[in-house]
Amino acid sequence: MDRDLHPRVPDPVVAEAEAHSGGHAGVAIYVKVAVILTVITALEFAVLYIRALTPIVVPLLLVMSAGKFALVVLFFMHLRYDSRVLSLVFVGPLLIAIGIVVALTTLTGAFLVYGR
Amino acid sequence: MATRIDTHPHPVAAHAEATGLVAWLTTVDHKRIGILYGVTAFVFLLVGGLEALLIRLQLALPHQRIVGAEFYNALFTMHGTTMIFLAVMPLNAMFFNYMIPLMIGARDVAFPRLNAFSYWVYLSGGIFINLSFLVGTPPDGGWFGYANLTTRPFSPGPSIDFWVIGLQVLGVSSVVASVNFAVTIMNMRAPGMTLMRMPLFVWMSLIVQFLVVLAFPIITVGLIFLMMDRFFGTHFFDVAAGADLHLWQHVFWAFGHPEVYILILPAFGIVSEVIPTFARKPLFGAPVMIYSGILIAFLGFGVWSHHMFASGMGPVADAAFSIATMLIAIPTGIKIFNWLATLWGGRIHVTTAFRFAAGILGVFTIGGLSGVMHASPPVDLQQTDSYFVVAHMHYVLIGGTLFGIFAGLYYWWPKMTGRLLDERLGRINFWTMFLGFNVAFFPQHFLGALGMPRRIYTYPADAGWTLWNFVSTAGAFVLGLGVALFLVNAALTMRRGARAAGDPWDGRTLEWRTSSPPPVHDFDQIPPVYSRDTFWREKYGDRHGRKPVPRPPMPEPHGIHLPAPSFWPIVAAVGILAAAVGALTHLALVVAGAAVTVVAIFAFALEHHGNPAHAHQVGELAVDHRKLAMWTFLGSECFFFGTLIATYLAYKGRNVVGPHPHEILNLPLTTLSTFDLLMSSLLMVLALAAAQRGDRTQTRLWLAGTVLFGVIFLGFQAWEFTEFVHEGLTLRTNLFGSTFFTLTGFHGGHVAIGVTWLTTLLILDLRGRLTVADALKVEVAGLYWHFVDIVWIAIFTLVYLIP
Numbered sequence: 045m046d047r048d049l050h051p052r053v054p055d056p057v058v059a060e061a062e063a064h065s066g067g068h069a070g071v072a073i074y075v076k077v078a079v080i081l082t083v084i085t086a087l088e089f090a091v092l093y094i095r096a097l098t099p100i101v102v103p104l105l106l107v108m109s110a111g112k113f114a115l116v117v118l119f120f121m122h123l124r125y126d127s128r129v130l131s132l133v134f135v136g137p138l139l140i141a142i143g144i145v146v147a148l149t150t151l152t153g154a155f156l157v158y159g160r
Numbered sequence: 161m162a163t164r165i166d167t168h169p170h171p172v173a174a175h176a177e178a179t180g181l182v183a184w185l186t187t188v189d190h191k192r193i194g195i196l197y198g199v200t201a202f203v204f205l206l207v208g209g210l211e212a213l214l215i216r217l218q219l220a221l222p223h224q225r226i227v228g229a230e231f232y233n234a235l236f237t238m239h240g241t242t243m244i245f246l247a248v249m250p251l252n253a254m255f256f257n258y259m260i261p262l263m264i265g266a267r268d269v270a271f272p273r274l275n276a277f278s279y280w281v282y283l284s285g286g287i288f289i290n291l292s293f294l295v296g297t298p299p300d301g302g303w304f305g306y307a308n309l310t311t312r313p314f315s316p317g318p319s320i321d322f323w324v325i326g327l328q329v330l331g332v333s334s335v336v337a338s339v340n341f342a343v344t345i346m347n348m349r350a351p352g353m354t355l356m357r358m359p360l361f362v363w364m365s366l367i368v369q370f371l372v373v374l375a376f377p378i379i380t381v382g383l384i385f386l387m388m389d390r391f392f393g394t395h396f397f398d399v400a401a402g403a404d405l406h407l408w409q410h411v412f413w414a415f416g417h418p419e420v421y422i423l424i425l426p427a428f429g430i431v432s433e434v435i436p437t438f439a440r441k442p443l444f445g446a447p448v449m450i451y452s453g454i455l456i457a458f459l460g461f462g463v464w465s466h467h468m469f470a471s472g473m474g475p476v477a478d479a480a481f482s483i484a485t486m487l488i489a490i491p492t493g494i495k496i497f498n499w500l501a502t503l504w505g506g507r508i509h510v511t512t513a514f515r516f517a518a519g520i521l522g523v524f525t526i527g528g529l530s531g532v533m534h535a536s537p538p539v540d541l542q543q544t545d546s547y548f549v550v551a552h553m554h555y556v557l558i559g560g561t562l563f564g565i566f567a568g569l570y571y572w573w574p575k576m577t578g579r580l581l582d583e584r585l586g587r588i589n590f591w592t593m594f595l596g597f598n599v600a601f602f603p604q605h606f607l608g609a610l611g612m613p614r615r616i617y618t619y620p621a622d623a624g625w626t627l628w629n630f631v632s633t634a635g636a637f638v639l640g641l642g643v644a645l646f647l648v649n650a651a652l653t654m655r656r657g658a659r660a661a662g663d664p665w666d667g668r669t670l671e672w673r674t675s676s677p678p679p680v681h682d683f684d685q686i687p688p689v690y691s692r693d694t695f696w697r698e699k700y701g702d703r704h705g706r707k708p709v710p711r712p713p714m715p716e717p718h719g720i721h722l723p724a725p726s727f728w729p730i731v732a733a734v735g736i737l738a739a740a741v742g743a744l745t746h747l748a749l750v751v752a753g754a755a756v757t758v759v760a761i762f763a764f765a766l767e768h769h770g771n772p773a774h775a776h777q778v779g780e781l782a783v784d785h786r787k788l789a790m791w792t793f794l795g796s797e798c799f800f801f802g803t804l805i806a807t808y809l810a811y812k813g814r815n816v817v818g819p820h821p822h823e824i825l826n827l828p829l830t831t832l833s834t835f836d837l838l839m840s841s842l843l844m845v846l847a848l849a850a851a852q853r854g855d856r857t858q859t860r861l862w863l864a865g866t867v868l869f870g871v872i873f874l875g876f877q878a879w880e881f882t883e884f885v886h887e888g889l890t891l892r893t894n895l896f897g898s899t900f901f902t903l904t905g906f907h908g909g910h911v912a913i914g915v916t917w918l919t920t921l922l923i924l925d926l927r928g929r930l931t932v933a934d935a936l937k938v939e940v941a942g943l944y945w946h947f948v949d950i951v952w953i954a955i956f957t958l959v960y961l962i963p
Contacts, residue, residue, distance in 0.1 A: 071849055078842040082835060088961055089831045102962055109957035112838075113950050120845045121946045127783045129346065130791045137374050137795030140461055141802035144378070144414060145809070151465065151477060152404050152810035 068122045077119045084108050177680040178725075186725035188272035189680060193279050194258030195576065200283055201250035205643070207290070208242035211235050213640055216600070220633035222621040232617035233300035234319070238289075240303030241323065244423065245330050246286045248557070251565045252426040253282075256341050256365050258576055262671035263359050265350025265689065267682050270343040270777070270785040272723035273764060278337035280733030285333060288740050289326035292319060299323035302615070304416065305386065307397035307408035312390045318744050324387045325740050331376045331383075332736070335796060338372035341365065343789045347779030350670065351714060352689035356450070359669045359692065360443060363450050364429030367457045371418045371425075373792060374461070377800035379415035382408060384902070385807070391743075394891050394898035396807070402814035402895050406471060411803060413464035421460045423557060425453060427520065427564020428495055434517040434567050435499050437665050439506025442693055445498045452491035459488045469537040470544045478537045485535035492528055496521060511665070512586030516567035519594055520560055527555025530605070545615075548608025554601045558639075566593070566646065573650075574660030578677045582657065585649040593642030599635025603628035668693035681720050685713035721773045728767060732760035762920070769924070775933050790940045794947045801951050804906060805958060808899040815894045824887055825960055826880065833876035834956045837911075840869035841949045844918075844942045851939075854932035856925060863922045863938075866945065870915040877908045900959065907951055914945045 088108050091097050097104060118124040123131050177189065187193060215235050218226045227235065257275065261268055269275050292298040297319040301310040310320045345366045349358065358366075385396035386408070395401035397408055436443045443449060465473060465481040473481075499521055508514070530552040534540045543549055566589075574580050612625045619625055663672040673695045674683050690708040691697045701707040735756030742749025768774040777785040812821070847862035881901070884890075889897045918941055924930040930937075 068849070068852075071846065074842055074845050074849070078839065081838045085831060085835055085838065088957070089827065092827070092961065092963075105957050105961050109953055109961075112953045116838075116841060116946055116950050116953070120841050120949075121943055127781060129781050129783060130788065133342075133788070133791050134795050134798075137370075138798045140374065140458075141798040144461065144799070145802045145806040147462075148407075148410055148414070148803070148806040149809045151410055151473060152406055 068125050069119055073119060077115050081112055081115060084112050183725065185730055186276075186727050188268070188276045188723045188725055188729075190257050190261050190268050190272065190275060191576070191678065191680075191682075193275050194254050194256075196279050197250050197257055197282070198254035198576075200279075200286065201247050201254060204242055204246035204286060205248075205251065208239050208247050209640055209643060211239040211242065213636060215239060216633040216636040218617060219619075219629050221630065222619050222623070222626055224618055227617070229617045230300060233302075233615070234298035236615055237299045237302050237323070238293075241289065241299065241327075243557070244303060244419065245327065246282075246289070248423050248561055248565070249334065250282060252368070252423070253278075253337060255361070255426060255430070255565075255568050255572065256337075259572060259671055260341060260344060260362055260365055261348070262575070262674065262678060262682055263362050263669050264345060264348060264353060265670050265683065265687050266344065266348040267686075267720065268723055269340055270348055270779070270789065271340045273726045273729050273767075274336055274340050276726065277729035277732055277764075278333045278340065280730045281329060281333035281336070281736055284733045284737035284740070285326050285329035288329060288737060289322055291741075292322035297322070304412055305408075306405075306412075307386055307389070308399065308403075308405055310386060310390075311397050320386075321390065321744050324383050324390065325743055328380060328383050328387070329736055329740055331380045334372050335376050335793075338369040338376075339789050339792050339796070342369040342373065342792050343779075343785050345369070347781050347783065347785055347788055349780045350686050350689050352694075352711075353780075356447060357689055357692045357694070359429075360432035360446060360449055361426070361429035364425040364432070364453050367453050368422050368425050370792075370795075371422045371457050371460065373796040374799050375415045375418035375422065377796050378411055378803050381800060381803040381807070382411035382415070385411075388891070388898070388902060392891055394902070395895050396898055400816070402811070402816045404810065404814070406468070406473075407807065407810060409468050409471060410464070411807075413467040414461070414803075415464075416467065417464040418457070418460045420556070421456055423561045424524075424564075425456065427561045427567075428453065430564045430568040430571070431499060431517045431520055432495075433669065434513050434571050435502050436693070437571070437667055438509045438511055438514040438517075439503050440509070440666070441502055441506040442668075442696075443498070444501035444504075445494075446692060449495060449498055452494045455491040456488060459484055459491075463488060466535055466540065469540045482535050482537055486532060489528065489532050489535075496525055496528075509665075511570065512581070512583055512590055513567050513570035513665075515587070515590040515594075516563045516570065519590065520563045520567070523555055523559030523563065523594075523598065527552055527557075527559050530555065543608060545613055546608035547604040547612045547614060550614055551601050551604035551608060554597075554604070558597055558601070563593075563597075566590075569646070571665070572671075574664045575671055575676050575678070577654065578660055578675075579653050579657035580660045580664060581649050581653050585645065585652070589642055589645040589649060592645055593639055596635050596638030596640070596642050600632050600639050601635070603632045603635075607632070663695075666699075668696040670695055673698075681722055685716075688714075724768075726764070726767060728760045728764040732757050732764060735760055765920075769934075770929060784936050786936060786940050787943070790943045794943065797947060797951075801903075801907070801954070804903045805954060808903050808959060811895045811899050815896050817894050819887060819889050819893070819896070821896055821900070821959075822963070824884060824889055826883070827960055829876065829880065830956065830960050833873050833880075834952060836869050836876065837873045837949050837952050840866050840873065841946050843869060844945045848935065848938050848942050851930070851932070851935040856930070859930070859938070860922065860925050863918055863925065867915055867918050867922060870911055870918070870945075874908060874911055874915070877904065877911075903955065903959070907948070907955060910948045910951070914941070914948050917941045917944065 088105060091101055091104055117134075123134065177183070177192075184192065184196070187196075214227060215232070218224050218232060218235075257269075260266075289299070295318070297317050299305075299319045299322055301315055301320050301323065305320065305323060308314060310324075345358070345362055385394070388394040389396050389398065395403055397403050397405060399405065432443055432446075432449060462484045463481055465477060466485045469478055469481075503518075530548070534543060534549070534552065570581055570586055607625055607628050610624055610628075612619065612623070612629075619629075660676040662675045664676065665672070670687055670689070671678075673687055687694075688711040691702075697708060735753045735758075737753070738756060739750050739753030742751070742753050779785055779788075781788065843862045843865040847859055847866060850856075850858035850862055884897075889900075891897055891901045921930060921938060921941055924934075
């Protein structure tokens with residue numbers, strides 16, 4: 045293979061080595077992530093019962109949820125370790141989809157950014 | 161088994177492709193599938209054209225009685241639906257199929273059998289919708305299907321059922337095809353073809369694939385809501401239950417406006433190929449043309465509500481969508497000016513293909529400018545639902561898209577058939593269509609300005625609309641004659657047309673580097689790519705006349721592997737068609753159709769399991785095709801679940817009757833099931849790590865654990881649903897029941913698919929058929945599983961936790 049013509053195709057030797065290691069995080073990292081996910085889930089449940097947090101409970105829950113979402117995507121789905129193209133084809137649509145969710149809920153009056 | 165052709169010394173000439181009915185039914189060759197798309201779509205173009213001519217005949221004079229009001233409704237509904245989903249999109253798909261692999265220097269698409277599946281499902285959807293004519297109940301709710309006019313109380317009978325189910329079937333075809341082509345373009349480019357060296361048609365096609373992948377799930381969800389209202393008594397569009405009818409319009413147009421760019425961008429790509437070829441100049445400002453296409457697509461997701469200015473959204477929303485709509489004129493204008501700049505100083509060779517491409521510069525610009533007029537809410541309020549809008553959309557979709565398709569037909573016909581179309585007949589063909597089109601649609605601007613509303617089946621003689629309607633009808637028949645002339649040209653030249661050389665137009669891109677028509681394997685040797693106009697540069701060198709130093713061909717030590725034919729794509733599509741027909745006739749047929757589809761999918765998936773020719777699918781981006789496809793699909797799923805979640809949030813608190821969420825949701829139980837699903841993701845990733853290590857014992861253990869945890873989650877959900885039903889909450893109780901069960905039910909369906917998928921892998925492993933080489937299959941299944949997990953993370957917060 046002409047390496048100049050295939051700049052992004054990995055070297056076969058390196059690729060073979062990566063294939064065996066998976067090119068991803070190790071088991072210890074996975075377990076740590078699972079523990080963090082468990083803790084956040086417990087916190088999500090708990091904050092609902094802490095009266096002092098009532099004014100900020102919605103943003104707090106959204107931040108915790110986003111954190112869990114990101115942990116699964118980055119570590120369990122390996123986006124942190126994989127090709128940036130994969131990040132592009134997922135994160136781009138995800139952001140547009142979130143924009144459309146916000147717009148739809150706003151336009152139907154469920155979440156009013158502005159008055160009608 | 162894959163067909164194997166040795167590359168040395170001159171491989172392939174001796175290997176002709178099989179012929180006969182079975183060969184076509186089982187073909188996975190992108191060129192044949194392209195031809196199937198083309199022929200089928202052209203038939204539907206004629207059907208849609210016939211519907212249009214009937215509409216114009218009816219309106220030619222006042223008080224006509226050629227068709228009645230109800231059939232007129234069906235005619236404009238089916239004309240729009242047919243032209244958009246069954247004719248224009250598939251005609252574009254013909255070019256995607258036939259030309260993209262040739263233009264990027266590939267031997268086929270990334271997933272040839274999925275490509276065949278997409279075609280057969282498209283055909284099934286087209287047949288299904290048109291079956292409605294045979295049973296006397298064609299859809300009559302407009303191509304936009306506004307709810308609640310299309311709900312059961314206002315549209316009883318099966319007419320809208322044909323439409324709502326047929327479009328879902330077509331959506332499956334479109335999304336599968338688009339994922340396939342997105343992966344093909346990104347990952348199967350010839351050596352040296354960087355993204356910025358891709359031909360403009362390929363670029364515009366890539367953008368369109370992403371538009372389809374992202375926009376179609378939105379309308380799919382809307383169609384699901386409508387279907388559930390019609391079949392299961394939910395309340396998505398039931399105002400008495402608290403529903404907001406704007407929801408349908410938002411969902412429809414959030415798809416509908418990107419759809420406009422899905423239709424037009426391929427034509428822009430074709431023009432960007434045809435003009436440089438016949439001007440014998442490189443495309444002016446090609447990178448800016450690419451960025452403009454991307455910007456059009458991006459902005460296309462933020463302009464949908466300009467279709468709804470008359471619905472009373474308020475000044476802020478009107479202003480936002482107005483500005484976004486006006487902005488989109490900038491990248492579109494860039495394209496027009498760059499085409500003009502390409503022509504400037506060129507040695508123009510005026511062919512029929514060139515005429516159609518140049519025609520677009522004039523007539524599409526008229527449509528574009530009237531579009532900018534609609535971007536202004538006060539102006540739009542005067543024009544909306546008048547014939548001015550009909551004129552605008554046809555200037556875009558005929559003057560832009562259809563002329564682009566005809567430019568492509570005349571340009572690539574020699575490549576596809578090996579014969580040249582007759583240029584003299586082509587010239588008559590162009591001028592007939594150009595004249596007919598303008599005579600048919602330009603007067604409709606006047607009709608709109610004179611106040612003629614859309615979708616009326618007749619009008620009084622004293623309205624002042626008779627003259628322009630008559631002229632418009634005459635033009636429509638001239639346009640129809642023009643299309644017929646193309647058929648005459650095609651029929652005559654197929655038999656005795658001049659034979660086309662490989663490069664009849666002195667082309668610039670890779671498709672002209674192979675014979676006309678191309679051999680079954682496209683290229684004897686995968687060509688290296690030196691620039692965007694690589695073939696031109698090989699022939700004539702750069703602007704200083706320097707030709708690239710020829711690179712040695714890529715070694716292909718294992719010969720050329722072509723995908724083997726398969727029956728399973730058509731079997732799966734027949735199953736889907738049977739299930740769709742069953743939805744309107746008998747439940748048993750739904751079950752039988754679904755069973756056939758499931759069996760076909762399993763057979764499809766396992767057909768080449770263990771075949772070493774399918775093991776290594778790493779492409780130009782150093783990513784496996786299957787993994788890239790899954791991530792692309794997950795992007796699509798973000799829109800699917802995003803629309804479901806948005807609807808839940810939009811309807812939250814609108815219940816007219818209880819039970820309400822806070823009275824019924826069981827938070828401790830759901831926290832537990834959430835924990836269960838999160839832990840299943842841990843087990844899944846451990847299974848993958850074990851599979852990659854080749855540790856079969858642990859792979860089995862963790863896969864089984866993931867399946868078990870998935871089943872437990874489904875058990876939690878079943879228990880929760882049962883409890884809710886006992887407490888009086890069903891799909892039909894109130895808006896909360898409709899939105900909650902639909903959202904969580906579809907999530908549960910995804911979990912069930914994941915459990916089935918992982919169980920299949922587990923069984924393969926237990927039978928010793930899952931080796932370390934199959935780790936990628938575990939990874940792809942795992943990606944799907946984790947995605948289901950993250951969707952639940954969002955649902956848990958937004959539905960259960962947030963008060």
